[in-house]
Each structure stands twice: as C-alpha cells, then as structure tokens.
Amino acid sequence: MTAPGESKGGRALAALAEIARDSVRPPSPAELDSGLDGVRARLYADQAKRAVRPTSGAALRWSLVGALAATAALVIIVATRSGAPPSPGSAAPPALAYRIEGGTVVEGGYLRESGHAGIKLFFTEGTEFILMPGTRSRLRTVDASGARIAIEHGTASFQVTPTPAGNRRWQVDVGPFLVTVKGTVFTVSWDAATEKFELRLRHGRVTVNGPVSGGEIALQAGQRLLVDLHRGETVINDQTPEEWAEAAAGPAPRASAGPVRKVDTDRQWAQALAAGHLDRILAEAERAGLKATLERASSEDLLALADAARYRRRMDLARDTLLAQRRRFPDSPRALDAAFLLGRVEEASDSGLARALEWYDDYLKRAPKGTYASEALGRKMTLMSKLEGVSRARPVAEEYLRRFPNGTYAGPARAFVRAP
Amino acid sequence: MSTRRTQIPVSLVVAPDPRDASDADLAQALAAKSPWAITETWHRFAPAVITLGRRTLGSESEAEDIAQEVFHRVFTKANTLRAPERLRSFIFSFALRVLRTELRRRKARAWLSFQRPETLVDLGAELTDIESRDLLRRFYVLLDRLAPRHRLVFVLRHLESMTVEEAAARMDLSISTVKRLLTRATDKLSQWIEADPDLVGFLDEKGWRP
Numbered sequence: 250m251t252a253p254g255e256s257k258g259g260r261a262l263a264a265l266a267e268i269a270r271d272s273v274r275p276p277s278p279a280e281l282d283s284g285l286d287g288v289r290a291r292l293y294a295d296q297a298k299r300a301v302r303p304t305s306g307a308a309l310r311w312s313l314v315g316a317l318a319a320t321a322a323l324v325i326i327v328a329t330r331s332g333a334p335p336s337p338g339s340a341a342p343p344a345l346a347y348r349i350e351g352g353t354v355v356e357g358g359y360l361r362e363s364g365h366a367g368i369k370l371f372f373t374e375g376t377e378f379i380l381m382p383g384t385r386s387r388l389r390t391v392d393a394s395g396a397r398i399a400i401e402h403g404t405a406s407f408q409v410t411p412t413p414a415g416n417r418r419w420q421v422d423v424g425p426f427l428v429t430v431k432g433t434v435f436t437v438s439w440d441a442a443t444e445k446f447e448l449r450l451r452h453g454r455v456t457v458n459g460p461v462s463g464g465e466i467a468l469q470a471g472q473r474l475l476v477d478l479h480r481g482e483t484v485i486n487d488q489t490p491e492e493w494a495e496a497a498a499g500p501a502p503r504a505s506a507g508p509v510r511k512v513d514t515d516r517q518w519a520q521a522l523a524a525g526h527l528d529r530i531l532a533e534a535e536r537a538g539l540k541a542t543l544e545r546a547s548s549e550d551l552l553a554l555a556d557a558a559r560y561r562r563r564m565d566l567a568r569d570t571l572l573a574q575r576r577r578f579p580d581s582p583r584a585l586d587a588a589f590l591l592g593r594v595e596e597a598s599d600s601g602l603a604r605a606l607e608w609y610d611d612y613l614k615r616a617p618k619g620t621y622a623s624e625a626l627g628r629k630m631t632l633m634s635k636l637e638g639v640s641r642a643r644p645v646a647e648e649y650l651r652r653f654p655n656g657t658y659a660g661p662a663r664a665f666v667r668a669p
Numbered sequence: 670m671s672t673r674r675t676q677i678p679v680s681l682v683v684a685p686d687p688r689d690a691s692d693a694d695l696a697q698a699l700a701a702k703s704p705w706a707i708t709e710t711w712h713r714f715a716p717a718v719i720t721l722g723r724r725t726l727g728s729e730s731e732a733e734d735i736a737q738e739v740f741h742r743v744f745t746k747a748n749t750l751r752a753p754e755r756l757r758s759f760i761f762s763f764a765l766r767v768l769r770t771e772l773r774r775r776k777a778r779a780w781l782s783f784q785r786p787e788t789l790v791d792l793g794a795e796l797t798d799i800e801s802r803d804l805l806r807r808f809y810v811l812l813d814r815l816a817p818r819h820r821l822v823f824v825l826r827h828l829e830s831m832t833v834e835e836a837a838a839r840m841d842l843s844i845s846t847v848k849r850l851l852t853r854a855t856d857k858l859s860q861w862i863e864a865d866p867d868l869v870g871f872l873d874e875k876g877w878r879p
Contacts, residue, residue, distance in 0.1 A: 258859030261869045265808040265862070266827045269724065272805055273828075276719045280733065284719070285711045287737045292707075292744060353730035363728075364806075560803065561867065 345391055345417075347372045352380075358388045365553060366519035372396070375410035376419065382519065382549060383582045383620060395419050402619075403582045404438035409453070423448075426459035426476070440582065442616045444478035447580075449488060518553035530557040531566075539566065543573040548583050555590060567594045588612040589621040592628060606632045623649075627658030630665065639668045688713075696753035699744065707744055714757065715740065718764045724828040725768050725821065727809035735771060739764045761839055765821060772817035800871070807868060811861050819854035826851055 276284070352360050352368035360368050362382065370378040370388075376396075380386055384403025390396060398405075399422035409419050409430050421428040424439040426446055433453030439446050448457065450468045457466045457474060468474055468485070475484040518530045534542045534554055546554065551574045558567035571587040571594065578584050592608035595601030609629040616622060626649050634642035646665035649658055690698070690709065698706035715736055722732030742763050750759050812820055818840075825836040826847075837847040862868055 256859055256863065257869050258861075258863035259855070261862045261872045262855065262858050263827075264872050265804060268801060268804055269727075269808055270828050270830070272801075273720055273723045275716050276733075280719075281712065281715060284715060284733055284736055285708065287733075288711065288740045288744065289707070291737065291741045295745065353728075556803075560871075 345372055345374065345396060347391060347396075354388055360386045360388060364519065365522055365556065367549070370398075372410075374417075377408045379406040381405065381582075382552060383586055385620075389422070397422070400424070400437065400439055402439060402441045404436065406434075406436045408434045424459075425478075426457055428455050428457050430455045438581075440580065442585065442619065443580075445580065446474075446476040446478070448474045450474075518550045518557070522553040522556055527557040527560050530554055531561060531563070534566075539569070543569060544577075548574060548578045548581055551577075552583050552586070555587070559590070559594060562597070564594050564597050585612065585616045585619055586621065588615065589619075589625050592625065596628070596632070602632055602636055606636065623653045623658070626652070627662070630658060630662060634665060639665055643668070691754075692756040693753040696747065696750050696756040696759075699747035699756075700750065700753075710743070710756075710760075711740060714760050718760065721761075721764060721824075721829060722768065725824045726771065727805070727812070731771070735764070735767055739767050742767070758838070762841065765840060769817050769821060772820060775813070776817065804868075804872070811858055814861065815854055815857065819850050819857070822847055822850040823854040823858070 348371050349360070350369040350371070351364055351366050352362045354360060360380065362368055362380075362384075365382050367382040367384065368380040368386075370380075378398060380400075381404040384405055385401040386403070386405065387399040387401065388396070389399055395418040397420040401424070405421075407419070407421065407430065419430045421430070421437060423437050424441060424444070424446060426439075428435075428437060428448065430453065433455055434451040435448060435453075435455060436451075437446075437448045446459070448455070448468065450470055450472050452470050454470070455468050457468065459476070460478065466474060466483075466485070471487055473486055473488045475486075476482070518533075521530050530553060534546075542554070543551070551570055555567050555570040555574065558564070558570060568591065571591045574581075574587040575584045588608050589612040592605040592612065595605035595608060606629060609625045609632070612619065612625045613622060613629065619625075626645065630642050630645040630649055633645055642665050646662035649662040650666065653659065688709065695706055695710055695713070699710060718739055719732050719736045722735040723729055726732055726735070739760065743760050750756065812823070815823065821840065822836055825831045825839060826833065831839065833844055833847050833851070836851075837844045840847065842850075
C-alpha cells in the first residue's frame with residue numbers, strides 16, 4: 250500500500266526514487282568544515298547582538314568584552330574566508346555582495362550550473378557577469394576592492410559599473426590571460442582545446458596580459474582581440490555593431506543607444522527546458538518554421554531545441570539542430586558539445602552506431618578534457634565492443650580506467666580488461 | 670649526556686574523546702555551552718541532516734543553508750531540551766520543521782508570482798549521464814507539486830528508506846496518518862508520471878526498473 254504500486258506509473262516512480270536516492274552524496278569534510286564555520290559565525294553574531302543591549306555593572310563590562318571578542322572573531326573569519334585584505338579605512342568602498350541565478354558556488358569557488366541556461370552573477374553596485382551555458386568558471390575573490398573570476402573554458406559577458414572614485418578592481422582570468430577592467434562592457438571566450446582567446450570590447454577600456462609578445466595589450470571601445478596560441482597569431486581589429494550583436498548572442502548585456510541589429514534571443518527556451526516545457530519549445534519552433542529557426546535562433550536556443558527534440562525522441566530534428574549549431578557557431582564550446590550529442594542521437598538507431606563512433610572520436614580529439622570526455626570515452630568503448638568485438642574495445646577500456654578510474658563506465662571497462 | 674629522572678610517581682591521564690560521549694552527555698554539554706559540544710554535535714548529526722535536506726529539496730546549496738539554520742536553532746535552544754537522551758530526535762524535529770517551512774515558502778512564492786518557479790536541481794553532479802540528470806530534474810519538478818507534508822513523508826519513506834513507524838516518530842504523527850499521507854503522495858506521483866508516457870517509456874527503454 251505504501252510502496253509505489255505495480256502500475257506502470259508506480260514502477261516508474263520507484264525507479265525515479267532510486268535514481269534520486271543514489272544521486273545524493275554525503276557532504277565532504279570541506280563542506281562540513283565550511284558549514285560549521287557558518288553556524289559559528291551566526292552564534293558569534295548573536296552574542297555580539299546580545300552584548301550591545303544596555304545592561305548594568307559587571308554584566309555590561311563582560312558583555313562588552315564578549316562583543317569585542319565576537320566581533321574580532323567575525324572579522325577574522327570573514328577576512329580569512331574571503332581572502333580580503335584588512336579594510337583600508339573610511340576611504341574604502343562598501344563591501345560587495347552578489348547573488349547568483351542558474352547555479353551555485355561549490356568547493357574551491359567553482360560555479361556549478363544548475364540548468365542549461367548559464368549562470369548570472371549580479372553585484373549590488375550594478376555589475377553583471379553572464380556565463381554562457383557550459384562555461385567552466387571559478388569565483389576567485391569577492392571583497393570590498395572588487396572581484397576576480399577565472400574562465401577556464403567557455404564564453405562570458407561582463408558589464409562592469411564604474412565607481413566614481415574608480416577604486417574597484419575587476420579582473421578576469423581567461424585561460425592564461427588576465428583581463429583588468431574598469432567600467433566596461435565586453436565578451437570574452439577561451440577554448441582550452443584549441444587554445445583560442447577572443448575578447449570583444451564594446452565600451453570602456455581593458456588591458457590584457459598573457460603569453461603574447463609585446464607585453465600588455467590595451468584595447469579601446471569597439472576593438473576585438475583574437476589570439477591563437479597554437480598558431481602564434483595575435484590580431485586586433487575594429488568590429489562593427491553588427492559583429493558585436495552577433496557575439497552577444499545569448500544573454501546579451503543591456504541594450505545600448507547604438508545601432509545594434511536585433512538578435513533573435515527572446516525565446517528563452519533554455520528556461521523552458523529547465524522547467525520541463527519540452528512540447529512548448531517544439532511547438533514554437535514549428536510555428537516559426539523549422540528551417541527559419543535553425544538559421545536564426547541563438548546558439549543557446551539551438552542547444553535547448555536539440556535537447557527538447559532528443560528527449561521527445563525526434564531524432565531527425567535533434568540531428569538537424571545540432572548540425573546547425575556546429576555550422577553557425579563553429580568556434581563556440583557548444584559546437585564541441587554538439588559533436589558529443591550527435592553521437593547520442595546516432596546511437597538511437599542501430600544503423601547509426603558507426604556514425605556515433607565517429608562523433609565520439611571527433612569530440613575526444615577536439616576536447617580530450619571536455620565536459621563529456623568521460624561519457625564519450627565510455628560510449629566509444631561500448632560501441633567498439635558492439636561493432637568490432639571486445640578485443641578492440643580493450644585498449645579503450647584501459648585508457649578509460651587510466652583517466653577515469655571512478656567513472657560511470659569503470660565497471661564495464663574492468664570487465665573488458667579482464668575478458669579473455 | 671645524562672638525564673635526571675624525577676622520583677615522583679606520575680600517571681598518564683588521557684582526555685576523554687568527545688566521540689565517546691553519549692547523546693545525553695552531549696546534550697548536557699550543549700546546554701552548559703561547552704565549546705567542544707558544538708563541534709561534536711555538528712560532526713555527529715550534520716551529515717544526516719544535510720543528506721536529508723539534499724534529498725528533500727533536490728539542491729545541495731539549499732541543503733547547506735537549511736543545515737546551518739537547523740543547528741543554529743539547536744545550539745541556541747539546547748537548554749530547552751528536557752530529555753537529553755533524545756538529542757537526535759530533538760535535532761531531526763528541528764530539521765523537519767525548517768524543511769517544511771522552506772517547502773511552504775516555495776509554494777507561497779509560486780502562488781504569489783502566479784507562475785511555477787524553475788525547479789533548481791543541483792544534485793548528481795557526478796552523474797555524467799545527461800539522461801539521468803534530466804530524469805532527476807523531472808522527478809523534483811513532480812515533487813514540487815506535492816503538499817509539503819506529503820512530500821516529507823514520501824522522502825522519509827522512499828528516499829531515506831525509513832519504516833512507516835520511523836517516519837511517524839520523526840514527524841510526530843500517528844502511524845495511520847503517515848500511511849494515509851504516503852498513499853496519497855504515492856498515488857498522485859504515480860498518476861502524474863503515467864500522464865507522461867514519454868517518461869515511463871524512457872525509463873522502460875533504459876531498463877531503469879527498481
């Protein structure tokens with residue numbers, strides 16, 4: 250009576266509950282330490298609040314001592330945890346606070362995306378960081394003097410609000426480059442697989458330091474910097490407003506007064522996907538015309554459309570959408586992801602297994618440390634055993650175990666290695 | 670080089686390990702505001718409270734906030750615990766109360782904004798299989814539709830693997846009430862899943878059977 254029943258829905262519910270039960274991991278020692286610090290800070294704050302209430306005599310003196318100790322402890326905790334230098338005094342700007350949409354900060358300051366819509370950081374004084382879906386990034390410091398964020402792979406837009414005194418420093422580590430900004434709107438991307446760096450500056454001024462000859466590079470509004478470390482090329486050119494608009498496809502910065510072409514980004518399919526509205530996405534695409542949608546939709550919307558089509562088993566549409574992603578946005582991280590996802594699409598039919606294998610190979614070649622590298626290698630191993638036999642899959646299994654000893658496919662990989 | 674030895678007999682006294690303290694001793698130490706008791710209580714019970722929060726809310730980050738809230742209340746109200754040996758129940762009753770408040774707050778927010786807020790599921794980060802992550806998210810979207818009490822009972826029974834009797838004790842409800850809430854929650858979830866043939870078919874196709 251209390252167990253999920255024998256109906257189809259009941260069996261599916263039991264399976265879902267099992268997935269949910271197994272997906273929860275216990276907190277790590279670092280998470281526990283951090284949580285205990287948080288509780289202690291709240292207890293100290295309580296003590297401090299109680300201590301400043303007016304009392305009399307000895308009680309007052311002891312309360313003040315307690316309050317001072319508590320306040321000192323709080324200051325130490327905050328300073329230690331944020332890595333912030335001590336406040337320079339009354340000239341210092343007020344402390345920065347921020348909120349995150351679409352993700353969370355996890356151990357080591359890494360930003361973990363909770364959906365497919367990217368992550369947005371909003372700072373209290375108006376600065377915004379918008380990280381495109383799939384971008385791997387780390388919030389290194391946030392303190393009264395500014396913030397520093399590292400983009401390890403992917404694309405991000407920044408709209409930095411200048412302070413009147415110019416006393417805030419915003420820095421972005423992009424792969425091996427360091428971008429220092431003051432009151433600027435720009436988009437930056439780094440592809441770790443191809444070692445390509447790109448910065449498009451719309452307003453303001455930035456300086457870029459990195460492994461390029463000639464030292465620091467200063468960019469003016471409207472300029473675009475392209476560095477291809479692999480080829481040793483550095484190119485700075487002027488960009489038209491149209492080019493800027495194309496670069497900003499996806500969550501664009503606030504509109505400016507400039508003559509910017511309207512970008513087709515108002516579908517918000519990533520949000521619809523996160524909310525499970527798959528049919529709505531497909532219906533809207535059909536209403537607008539599939540061909541036109543594939544030609545005009547933003548990279549983010551194409552990804553959401555491909556996911557919706559895959560989940561609804563419309564593999565032809567999923568394939569066309571992923572191919573459009575690769576054709577229209579060939580240098581974006583999503584084009585790489587599309588290669589892996591095309592493998593998944595092809596695997597849905599027996600006649601597509603060989604093509605799936607080619608896609609996984611392509612993905613692993615271009616992004617050996619990419620988001621889906623473990624999954625792609627695991628799928629490659631499985632497909633090779635199906636198509637060419639266990640003996641051909643064994644070297645892939647060995648590679649898998651070497652690189653991902655605790656990965657999802659570690660069990661089958663061990664079986665392939667042990668097989669006669 | 671010679672060393673002069675004392676003739677006074679000495680004995681080695683080993684400080685008691687806080688981990689050996691019983692729950693009752695721990696509760697009394699908390700009430701007496703012994704600093705070691707806070708650390709020991711956190712390390713003894715926080716893992717279970719955080720895991721319960723993660724399973725209930727589907728979010729690691731929200732579960733951390735909930736755990737801090739729960740233990741802040743426990744530490745500030747430890748002197749109100751009349752039966753020290755019931756420290757574990759005391760903590761979990763706070764945890765369920767805070768979780769229920771959070772679930773009600775979510776419902777109210779959805780009602781006030783006239784739209785269902787996005788269900789943020791940040792569990793299963795180690796799941797590399799994108800289909801599993803999607804299923805997980807869809808499961809929590811369904812849980813969001815349940816009333817807070819139904820959801821908590823379902824989580825305790827089917828995600829925390831408690832018996833009906835244990836769930837009743839944790840929630841301070843009668844066994845018959847828990848059974849009634851559980852049946853209602855299970856029936857509703859099953860119906861909603863059956864209304865989504867793609868979901869059922871997908872689980873069947875993938876061989877995800879309990």
